[in-house]
Amino acid sequence: MEGVTRHAEELLAEVPDWIWNHRSLPVPIEDIADSHVGLLVRDVEDMTTAPGCPEVGADGSISGLLLAGDREIWVNAAEAREWPPRRRFTIGHELGHWFLHRDAQRSLFCRHGTVDPDGGVTAGRPPLDPIEEEANWFAASLLMPADLVRRHYRRTGGDFDALCAIFNCSRAAMGRRLHQVI
Ligand SMILES: [Zn+2]
Numbered sequence: 001m002e003g004v005t006r007h008a009e010e011l012l013a014e015v016p017d018w019i020w021n022h023r024s025l026p027v028p029i030e031d032i033a034d035s036h037v038g039l040l041v042r043d044v045e046d047m048t049t050a051p052g053c054p055e056v057g058a059d060g061s062i063s064g065l066l067l068a069g070d071r072e073i074w075v076n077a078a079e080a081r082e083w084p085p086r087r088r089f090t091i092g093h094e095l096g097h098w099f100l101h102r103d104a105q106r107s108l109f110c111r112h113g114t115v116d117p118d119g120g121v122t123a124g125r126p127p128l129d130p131i132e133e134e135a136n137w138f139a140a141s142l143l144m145p146a147d148l149v150r151r152h153y154r155r156t157g158g159d160f161d162a163l164c165a166i167f168n169c170s171r172a173a174m175g176r177r178l179h180q181v182i
Contacts, residue, residue: 007100025152033073041072064076100131140176
C-alpha cells in the first residue's frame with residue numbers, strides 16, 4: 001500500500017492553503033474534492049438512479065459511487081444523515097478511485113460492505129476486491145494523515161474517543177489507522 005499512501009500524501013501536499021492549512025482538523029475532505037480536485041459531491045437518496053447502476057440485491061446498498069466521466073461523486077444520503085463520519089470516508093474512498101482507478105468509460109459502484117468495513121474479518125465475509133482495499137487505504141490516509149495522527153495521539157495520551165472526534169472518523173476507521181501508523 002506504499003504507493004497508495006504516497007499518492008494520498010502528494011494530494012494533501014498539493015492542496016492550497018486557502019482550502020486547508022495542513023494542520024486544522026478534521027481534514028475538509030469535501031472542499032478538497034470540490035475546490036481542489038474539481039469533483040462535484042452529491043448526496044443522493046436513490047443511488048440506483050445512477051446510469052449503469054448494477055442490481056444491488058437484498059444484501060446491500062450502494063454507499064458511494066464515482067461517475068468519472070461526469071466528474072461526480074455520489075454519496076448515499078440516508079447513510080450520510082445517519083453516520084456523518086461515514087459520509088466523509090465515502091468521499092475519501094471515491095477520491096481514491098478517482099486517483100488510482102479512474103477510467104472515464106467506467107463508473108465505480110461501491111457497496112456498503114466495501115466502504116469502511118468494520119475492523120476484523122466478519123465471519124463469512126469474502127475478502128474485498130483489491131481496488132476497494134486500495135480506496136479504503138487512500139481514504140484513511142487522507143482523513144487521518146499519519147503525521148497528524150501521531151501528533152494528536154501524543155497530545156491526547158492516546159485518548160481513542162478524542163481522536164475519533166478530532167478526526168471525525170468512525171471507531172472502526174480510527175482503530176485500523178492507529179494500527180497502521182502508531
Ligand atoms: Zn469503491
